[in-house]
Amino acid sequence: MHGLLNKSKKVKYVKQFLRLLCYLTFLVGIIFTIVLLFPIKNSLIISMSYFITQITGFLMFLYIPTTLLLLKLTHKNRFKNWNRISILVIGLLLTVLNALPLMSVPVSIQTAETEFSVAYGENWRSDIPQRVNNYFLPTQFNLYNYFLGFPHRDCNVETDVLYYDADGIRLYFDVYYPKGVYSDLPGNGSVIIKLHGGSWQYGDKSLGNVLVLNKYLATQGYIVFDIQYGLFDSGGSSFIPTPDYVKGNFTLHDMVYQIGTFTKLLETTYADRYNANLNSIFIMGGSAGGQLTGVIGLGYNDPYFSGNFSNALTIKGIIPIYPPDFAPSFLLPGDPLSNPLAFEKFTPSNLADPSDPPTLIFQGLRDDLVSIDNAERIRSSLNDEGVDCIVLTFPFAAHASDLIVGNTYSQVWLYYLERFLYLEH
Amino acid sequence: MKKEKYCKVVIKYVSKLGIFLSAFSLSLGIIYFFLPTNSILYDLFGFVLIFSWLLNGALVYFTDIYLNKNFHIGKQINRLSYYYLALFIASILLLVFGIIFSAFIISGPLLVLGNIMIVSGFLITNLYGFHFCIVTFTNIDNRGAWTFE
Numbered sequence: 001m002h003g004l005l006n007k008s009k010k011v012k013y014v015k016q017f018l019r020l021l022c023y024l025t026f027l028v029g030i031i032f033t034i035v036l037l038f039p040i041k042n043s044l045i046i047s048m049s050y051f052i053t054q055i056t057g058f059l060m061f062l063y064i065p066t067t068l069l070l071l072k073l074t075h076k077n078r079f080k081n082w083n084r085i086s087i088l089v090i091g092l093l094l095t096v097l098n099a100l101p102l103m104s105v106p107v108s109i110q111t112a113e114t115e116f117s118v119a120y121g122e123n124w125r126s127d128i129p130q131r132v133n134n135y136f137l138p139t140q141f142n143l144y145n146y147f148l149g150f151p152h153r154d155c156n157v158e159t160d161v162l163y164y165d166a167d168g169i170r171l172y173f174d175v176y177y178p179k180g181v182y183s184d185l186p187g188n189g190s191v192i193i194k195l196h197g198g199s200w201q202y203g204d205k206s207l208g209n210v211l212v213l214n215k216y217l218a219t220q221g222y223i224v225f226d227i228q229y230g231l232f233d234s235g236g237s238s239f240i241p242t243p244d245y246v247k248g249n250f251t252l253h254d255m256v257y258q259i260g261t262f263t264k265l266l267e268t269t270y271a272d273r274y275n276a277n278l279n280s281i282f283i284m285g286g287s288a289g290g291q292l293t294g295v296i297g298l299g300y301n302d303p304y305f306s307g308n309f310s311n312a313l314t315i316k317g318i319i320p321i322y323p324p325d326f327a328p329s330f331l332l333p334g335d336p337l338s339n340p341l342a343f344e345k346f347t348p349s350n351l352a353d354p355s356d357p358p359t360l361i362f363q364g365l366r367d368d369l370v371s372i373d374n375a376e377r378i379r380s381s382l383n384d385e386g387v388d389c390i391v392l393t394f395p396f397a398a399h400a401s402d403l404i405v406g407n408t409y410s411q412v413w414l415y416y417l418e419r420f421l422y423l424e425h
Numbered sequence: 426m427k428k429e430k431y432c433k434v435v436i437k438y439v440s441k442l443g444i445f446l447s448a449f450s451l452s453l454g455i456i457y458f459f460l461p462t463n464s465i466l467y468d469l470f471g472f473v474l475i476f477s478w479l480l481n482g483a484l485v486y487f488t489d490i491y492l493n494k495n496f497h498i499g500k501q502i503n504r505l506s507y508y509y510l511a512l513f514i515a516s517i518l519l520l521v522f523g524i525i526f527s528a529f530i531i532s533g534p535l536l537v538l539g540n541i542m543i544v545s546g547f548l549i550t551n552l553y554g555f556h557f558c559i560v561t562f563t564n565i566d567n568r569g570a571w572t573f574e
Contacts, residue, residue, distance in 0.1 A: 051525075055525075061513075061517050064478075065482065065513040065514050066514065068485050068486055068510055069510045072485075072506070072507065137463055138464070142467065142468050143471025143472060144470055144471040145471075146471070147520060147547075148457065148524075148543055148547060149527055157532070174531075207529050207530075211531050212527075212528055404524060404525065405528060
């Protein structure tokens with residue numbers, strides 16, 4: 001009898017504990033949903049939005065069993081059923097609101113289709129032979145890659161190759177390239193130089209630079225150089241992993257110089273080593289890396305940067321991802337009044353000219369850090385010069401929401417990215 | 426009385442469909458882990474996977490309403506539904522952390538761990554869902570287990 005009483009007490013405690021956990025999940029769910037839906041200018045919330053907006057499908061399936069569990073744990077006769085009704089309403093609301101990013105996929109696809117039709121014509125798909133199409137993603141989005149992950153593709157990877165050892169720092173790159181012969185693959189040895197983000201102060205190659213995408217592109221015949229550049233040492237800290245050996249008192253001039261050094265080494269050393277096609281170069285980067293992509297890609301032939309880059313490289317396209325279209329004042333000497341030329345030349349939209357390469361931009365519409373105005377300015381300046389600029393927008397996508405490749409935004413992005421690369425390579 | 430009979434039929438068919446969909450997504454999921462390519466068949470698998478999760482959730486909801494929890498089989502199925510919900514939550518957490526892990530790790534044991542989390546998350550939720558549907562279906566005609574008798 002005593003044992004039975006003990007058992008029923010234990011069950012009661014377990015149920016109480018589960019109930020508490022469920023209410024806690026609801027509370028966290030409400031906070032996460034607010035972060036998903038409303039732009040709030042707070043660094044913690046912005047950091048949270050990076051991840052939350054990418055995993056809402058999973059959160060949705062977390063709220064469903066939590067609601068059911070809480071309903072089971074709440075007796076029907078208590079509080080005249082109001083408690084159960086509120087649990088059901090909150091649970092359903094959380095589920096539906098977190099399903100919105102998944103439901104917005106057709107909107108992203110429609111935008112991308114319109115953008116590609118404007119740039120390449122209504123029948124742009126006919127420019128891609130079936131042989132090449134077989135290498136590409138067959139659909140813009142699928143649920144199995146979302147819920148079971150985007151598989152790592154099998155390619156050659158060399159990590160930590162030193163390319164710069166001066167000014168008290170060492171800079172390395174990782175290179176991803178295909179196994180076997182490249183010539184049959186869509187990329188055919190074209191080069192992609194990837195620049196990571198992190199406010200010019202944080203971040204790193206590899207972990208911080210969508211390595212699953214690098215592997216995927218390498219298996220398509222691209223030689224992907226994921227490179228480091230010198231970062232401004234502000235003395236602050238961030239949750240973004242950053243190696244100390246790349247930090248220094250660097251300006252944007254220095255960063256562009258270091259990347260320029262890489263382009264020269266690519267011409268003299270790495271092109272032969274990795275059998276890279278120097279007549280087909282793409283530059284791609286996210287956030288701060290997107291700003292540098294804009295400056296380098298659009299300023300490659302600008303007299304201001306004369307001598308900075310290799311002349312043997314042909315830039316076929318640039319891919320700035322949520323790019324800031326401004327030169328941060330802490331990264332340039334002086335201010336826009338005393339040093340207007342530098343500020344002008346380190347703002348991507350100011351560098352547009354008719355010889356610039358076509359541009360593909362990724363832009364989240366829920367980006368609190370770099371708003372769509374930046375992408376629109378770059379687009380409008382390029383279009384004014386007669387250069388194609390495709391802007392793919394993603395509802396509910398926050399800053400850095402391309403980091404998990406299988407998510408709602410990245411799948412659509414990858415589908416059009418691989419086609420853009422092929423059409424321009 | 427009519428309404429209760431109707432509910433019995435609903436639970437019967439939901440559990441039957443749940444068995445079929447869980448088995449289908451389990452087999453295709455296992456094939457996908459061995460052959461992770463992109464195909465139309467997997468597109469179908471994605472939809473079936475989600476639908477089976479939602480269907481199993483609906484089954485838990487219905488069984489909770491109509492189970493006779495004073496009868497030993499009713500108690501057993503009720504306990505199973507608790508386990509299923511707890512395991513479902515754990516599986517979703519395994520899947521999401523596995524996916525985040527594998528998105529940021531280039532190679533090595535951590536990448537393997539990420540993949541193990543994804544595979545086990547998928548297997549746990551679908552195997553247990555399959556089991557729950559079978560137990561519900563085989564006991565649907567059990568006298569005393571349900572309140573609609």
